[in-house]
Amino acid sequence: MDYNNVLSTTDNHITTITINRPNKLNALNKETIAELSHAIGTAEEDELTRVIILTGSGEKAFVAGADIAEFAHFTTDEGKRLAAHGQETLFDAIENCSVPVIAAVNGFALGGGLELAMAAHIRVASDNAKMGLPEVSLGVIPGYGGTQRLPQLVGKGRAMEMIMTAGMIDAQTAHRFGLVNHVVEQEGLMEFATILATKIMRNSPVAISAAIDAVNAGYVDGVDGYQAEIDNFGSSFGTEDFVEGTTAFLEKRKPSF
């Protein structure tokens, strides 16, 4: 499918989805959110896709936020709908995607851009990346999950400071905070993300989906993550991947998933 603001290519079971509005620093307008959501859903359904890498086009930005021009004249109701629709169709969909999603943060990840990276399962940043939630400088608050996922990743105190100051942190600080797992030179970013994806792809995709589900369960109000783990652990025993994984181990060979 052809998109206006998103590129999606699959190579070697890795689908790379690139936000492609470089002249607007890849800011997320409505159309881009819809296209991204569609691209993620399509990749998740595609049996050829084992890992999704999400990145931004150009050397300057991953995503510089929600498109400010688009929401500048919104009413309170429109604002609420914007956040609800975005969270449901894109940000929560990424977090709950059954295929692993790696964000390769190649530059500015601000506002909705950082929220997009935080919805991914794993974040890798280039050394020029800058991250922040500058919404309060515009008189709004993060609306795509930032007030929830940032404290989960960096702790409440650091999240409060980042949100209240609206400041940016560099890639090294983001690494120290645990906001990104790795920092690499910009030229090596996609190669690094691909190596990480390749390590993931050696393992059972069915078990990985079940693990994503169990980890996420612990962050949902009213859901017992330990019980989700017990359920998903049990279900694993009924899968072909379990037979293959354990048989391969006992036969001293590599599993073929």
Ligand code: COA
């Ligand atoms: N929404 C809409 N347009 C955006 C945007 C956003 N979030 N971020 C950048 N752009 C646009 C700029 O308006 C500019 O467009 P123009 O050339 O048509 O005027 C273009 O992208 C380039 O950005 P510019 O500001 O000229 O680049 P810069 O290098 O001077 O500054 C930033 C880079 C990231 C510091 C700056 O663009 C910025 O502060 N962006 C907004 C970040 C933000 O507050 N995001 C949270 C939104 S909730």
